[in-house]
Amino acid sequence: MDTDLGRFPAQAEIPEPLKFAWPIVVLPELFTTSRHLATLVGYFATIGWEVYAPDLHAAIGHGGTPSLEKIDFAKLTELAAEAVAALRRDAIVVGHGIGGLVALKLAERAGVKAAVAIAPLAPGFRTALIMPRWNLLSNWQHRPLNPPTRRVLFEFVADADAHSRPQIIKTLTHGATAAALEVVKGDLSFAAEKTAPRLIVAGESDIFAPYEKLDQFAKRIEAPIVKIPGRGHWLIGGRGLERAINEIQRFLVRSLGRDLLLLYPEEWKNE
DSSP states (O other), X not given: OEEEETTEEEEEEOOSSOOBSSOEEEEOOTTOOXXXXXXXXXXXXXXXXXXXXXXXXXXXXXXXXXXXXXXXXXXXXXXXXXXXXXXXXXXXXXXXXXXXXXXXXXXXXXXXXXXXXXXXXXXXXXXXXXXXXXXXXXXXXXXXXXXXXXXXXXXXXXTSOGGGHHHHHHTOOOBOHHHHHHHHHTOOOOOSSSXXXXXXXXXXXXXSSOHHHHHXXXXXXXXXXXXXXXXXXXXXXGGGHHHHHHHHHHHHHHHHGGGGBOOOHHHHTTO
């Protein structure tokens, strides 16, 4: 259903029965929007999670928020933090790609119970998702980044369900230039301690965020990492989704324990 998180329109799924104490807020990759997370949102909801997918792009260029090409990583994180805060309760943040890096950063803030990065971009790695020839001029002139085309586009959506690929491709959008360049340059800092529990889920065959680079990053920030065998970057749907969700679910239950589960009065009697 459609709802709002403060000034951000959002997609929400609230299942019956609700099985977990805290909601999940999901954040998208570069060139994608909250709509591209619909399959991920739906899957979480089917297993009992309350899930929100805010449209952060709705605020860009309005109300003092910089235009897309000027949105740096810090501002992207602030926008996501604002959406999470609008829930007025603790939450879990799950992000894909650059959204995964934002989720890991938000783990340093109060009110975030846990953070999961699905195929996050690797800081300091010149990923082909951002740095192909057609974006060199956009980078130089600081215009919004163009979404992938041709071979890069094929690799980007390769693991998505075949029937959903045309709509995914049709609805890709421009990317945040300043934030993307910071990631490529490695100009990001992440705390290695005093954070909420964090997890990185990585595709074994991801050319945009190679597992070896993410393994090094995970060690640097002291976060666990799990590998999804034979899968690439699009772990938010298609052939890699179920395994990714299973790993996330296992991590959250193990990390947050009994407090994560909603216990009803009749269940308390048996404790």
